[in-house]
Amino acid sequence: MRCFGCLLGFLLLAGICRAGEEMRTWTDAQGRKIEARMSGLDGDQVLLELKDGRKIPYPLAKLSADDAHFARHFESASASDEVAEQVINFDSEWPDRIKFGKDPEISIVSEDADRKKFIYESSNYRYHCDVRLSNSVVRGFALMFEATHLFCRSLPLALDGGKKTDGKLEIRLFEQYDEYIAAGGMQGSAGVFIGGRALVLVPLDSLGVRKVGSGYMLDRDKSSKTLPHELTHQLTPRPYFAKGSMGWFTEGIAEYVAVTPYRSGAFSVRGNHKDIIDYTTAYGSKNTGGRALGENIQIDDLKKFMLQDYGDFLQYPQINYGCSLLITYYFLQMDGDGDAKRIKSFLKALRAGKTDEDAIAVLLDGRSYEQLGEEISKAWGKRGISLTFGAR
CATH class of the missing domain: 1.10.390 (Neutral Protease; domain 2)
Known part of the structure; x- marks a missing residue:
């Protein structure tokens, strides 16, 4: 892995920049700057395209907070969209109230305690978690996800974005906040949309899920404006x-x-x-x-x-x-x-x-x-x- 200072030195030798309006100044956590174009995300790294066209991976965690946020919300121009469903509803009425009153259809896809991989699904979402959760806990927080989905789809603004995998939008949940940060979450945030991966990361605490004894319970009175905000990004075309x-x-x-x-x-x-x-x-x-x-x-x-x-x-x-x-x-x-x-x-x-x-x-x-x-x-x-x- 090249250091940011090495990248800066390399850029000074890179010559004339290739044409493209996406070339921008990137700043790392130490204040050092380079000129590069973002070509996408690869896990917890941003791919920076240098002036000569070479692509260098750089950890999101080492970028400045603003540039890390920018990278997480960036969608690569070459990325293909598997649109969730087409909702061209510009002629619909503006809603007065939106209520998700159906069964969120919770199902257990897999539970692997040895690998700490637990996968649950609701009507429109797939939740990847690193701890086992009860059906009632998943059902409780899935209600907010599904209601937000219905709200966005009901607004007469054709919010028909969202990349589905096997018919579901992807959510990753983390018991430990430091694991959330390591996966690409932003320090101090309650959730984040990773545009290049069409994925929302959420620490369990933001959902009101907390450990009690050997299991977990849901505080239904805890609310977070961050999560509907990030879910809206995920659903924006x-x-x-x-x-x-x-x-x-x-x-x-x-x-x-x-x-x-x-x-x-x-x-x-x-x-x-x-x-x-x-x-x-x-x-x-x-x-x-x-x-x-x-x-x-x-x-x-x-x-x-x-x-x-x-x-x-x-x-x-x-x-x-x-x-x-x-x-x-x-x-x-x-x-x-x-x-x-x-x-x-x-x-x-x-x-x-x-x-x-x-x-x-x-x-x-x-x-x-x-x-x-x-x-x-x-x-x-x-x-x-x-x-x-x-x-x-």
């Missing part, structure tokens, strides 16, 4: 991760799903704007977590915000995630006649291959960025939030 959408929309829609009130297999969609305001401006409903941006929010000009590189987006996660939620909600519920018409056209354009400013032009629909910014500011001003665009 690849075209929506294009430049012009990746960042403000991909994180905005994941935040939208995560912040919508959830309890016992049901998401209460109608009236979730109050929860969105509480989450963005303060610490969420009942202090369950939020971005705490206050009621006077100022960010860069709208064009720069919507078109920024995802790596730049991650530099300021609190304000960028919070504002992405506000802007996404505006397009879903406030723009025009409140029918999400323009954002649906935007998503259709992404699916048709448009990206960057060509795709954003569909969303602008004849408006300038300045005019759109004024409309967003006015709409949120009526809800008690001063959201302005300009130099911070």
Whole structure:
């Protein structure tokens, strides 16, 4: 394994970079930088393509937190999608409430105590765990996974992504947090979507699963906004991760799903704007977590915000995630006649291959960025939030 410093030295000798807009600066945990293109993930390593086309594996754990997060959410352009199912539902009604009321159909695929490999399945998911879990525990947390799946599929935004293996979306569960980190989890996180592997990693504690005696029990009152957020990423189709959408929309829609009130297999969609305001401006409903941006929010000009590189987006996660939620909600519920018409056209354009400013032009629909910014500011001003665009 080459060290990052060796890679840096090699790049200085590598000559002119091959053409490609994906070439970016990567920083390791010690602050050292190189220019390389990401070509994919291989287990817990990112494959960096150097200027001469050579590919070098580098451990995710040794990257800076921002670049490791970027890598985990990156989907290789050469990766093939085995789409879960096609749900082109732009003409459907916006849901008021989503409840998964069916049997999640829990089954035991295999239990191998010697190898610490235990595999369980529900209707749409396969859970790989390193400890044995009872049927009741799996059934308890599977309800949240299946309800999130139903919620995303029910939104009239054609969230029909997700790569299935033998008919199931893949989840890996870890008893020990350090094992979760070693597998690619992000320090301090409650779960993460690994885009290159179409996989969600989750520490059991995030699900409310804890060891009691020789077995495990589920705390049904423990909630986590992180998990619906990451599951939404898993269900987001690849075209929506294009430049012009990746960042403000991909994180905005994941935040939208995560912040919508959830309890016992049901998401209460109608009236979730109050929860969105509480989450963005303060610490969420009942202090369950939020971005705490206050009621006077100022960010860069709208064009720069919507078109920024995802790596730049991650530099300021609190304000960028919070504002992405506000802007996404505006397009879903406030723009025009409140029918999400323009954002649906935007998503259709992404699916048709448009990206960057060509795709954003569909969303602008004849408006300038300045005019759109004024409309967003006015709409949120009526809800008690001063959201302005300009130099911070």
